[in-house]
Amino acid sequence: MIAVKHKPFIYLLTSMYVAGIIGLNLDVTATLFKFLTPFNLLASLGILLYFHNEWNRSFVIFIVVAFLVGYFVEVVGVNTGLIFGHYRYDTTLGFKILETPPLIGVNWLLLVYCVGSSFCRVNKPLYFKVLYGALLMTMFDYLAEPIAIRLEMWSWFGQLPPLQNYIGWFLVSAFLLTLFHWLPFRKDNKIALVLLILQICFFGIQSLLF
Numbered sequence: 001m002i003a004v005k006h007k008p009f010i011y012l013l014t015s016m017y018v019a020g021i022i023g024l025n026l027d028v029t030a031t032l033f034k035f036l037t038p039f040n041l042l043a044s045l046g047i048l049l050y051f052h053n054e055w056n057r058s059f060v061i062f063i064v065v066a067f068l069v070g071y072f073v074e075v076v077g078v079n080t081g082l083i084f085g086h087y088r089y090d091t092t093l094g095f096k097i098l099e100t101p102p103l104i105g106v107n108w109l110l111l112v113y114c115v116g117s118s119f120c121r122v123n124k125p126l127y128f129k130v131l132y133g134a135l136l137m138t139m140f141d142y143l144a145e146p147i148a149i150r151l152e153m154w155s156w157f158g159q160l161p162p163l164q165n166y167i168g169w170f171l172v173s174a175f176l177l178t179l180f181h182w183l184p185f186r187k188d189n190k191i192a193l194v195l196l197i198l199q200i201c202f203f204g205i206q207s208l209l210f
Contacts, residue, residue: 016043051191056184056185067108075098084164085162087154087161112173114192114195117187117188119132120188134174142166
């Protein structure tokens, strides 16, 4: 059951993603909405963390590690091609350090939290939650790749993402989801599932339009 306090933020998030779908597909507003993409991601994470229950040291550790791991695997990936294949970041995700936008660490943190929280109430062993959560994240990346390329978030030197990319996504996702479920902090967050659905719908609708 969605509490009254959540509803205004759910309406806000829904409006943001609907506006993004429309704005990115109109020639007169596409450039503006690409510019607003980093603010959308930061606002989404801010709302998600605002509704996190019972902050403690373990949760702060998860936030820091998920962000840093997400960012630095991309740094290594972009500069060596060893993890995901040969690709580069373009302009939509904002400024870059070591050829990598720090915002990509925010993206990893956001997705891992949303997927992990969405599986937290499933009455299954840890390995089940990690396995299926990592599969979901890899499927999400497969859905998002062509849209992210079109929106100039990143591009591949081989034009299409290699199989290596999805293997890398699965392994990094599994590691971060293991950390999420293993660390002792409260994991239920009603905004997480809503935000995950919005992200899937955003890229799914963009794919249909594209």
